[in-house]
Amino acid sequence: MDQTVLARLATLKAMSVRDLKAEWEKLFGSAAPNNSRTFLEMRIAYRIQELTYGGPDRETRRMLDLLADEVEGVARRKNQIADPRNPVIGTKLIREWDGVEQTVIVLTDGFDWQGRKFKSLSAVARAITGTRWNGYRFFGLRERKREEA
Structure with missing residues (x-):
């Protein structure tokens, strides 16, 4: 084949x-x-x-659709991507940018920065920097490596 x-x-x-x-x-x-x-x-x-x-599975297609919605700034779907990199609800993420300390609080359904609610860390990073960033990279979050058996 x-x-x-x-x-x-x-x-x-x-x-x-x-x-x-x-x-x-x-x-x-x-x-x-x-x-x-x-x-x-x-x-x-x-x-x-x-x-x-075979193409991408249903969950992958769903995630891609949601990411496309995020990039386009249009929410066509009500579900949010459950990303395993998200810290525990209530966690404060702190990052210095241009000499100013930026604090983001992890919410049940998104993130809070300066009293504004965002659906993704990438959107927060974009608001802070004015440019497109991978939010997890901007805040120093990495996907956890699986331990080898």
């Missing part, structure tokens, strides 16, 4: 844009959205692998 997938992926490089668009229609059941060779190759390659090996 791996050889078949690899062979199919290798043939994409030799295809014309017209051929890639035809392959897109076979795999996606709709017209290709544009004529970008790079885009078509990457998405078709992903789709071939997805159909062969």
Whole structure:
């Protein structure tokens, strides 16, 4: 099976844009959205692998949807991502930024910074710095490494 997938992926490089668009229609059941060779190759390659090996599971798709909502600033879903990196409710996270101590309190359903409620640490970090940060990295939180048995 791996050889078949690899062979199919290798043939994409030799295809014309017209051929890639035809392959897109076979795999996606709709017209290709544009004529970008790079885009078509990457998405078709992903789709071939997805159909062969399976795509992301339901929980991963849910998390990606919620992250997309967060980035877009639009809450389309009511659930929040339960991230295992979140500290215990009530924990104070303290970080110095530009010589000013910033304190964030972990809530049941988000985070409090200066009396403002945020759904994610990344949103807090963005409010503090004015730029996009991974909130867990900004506050020095790392995913716990699993102990080897």
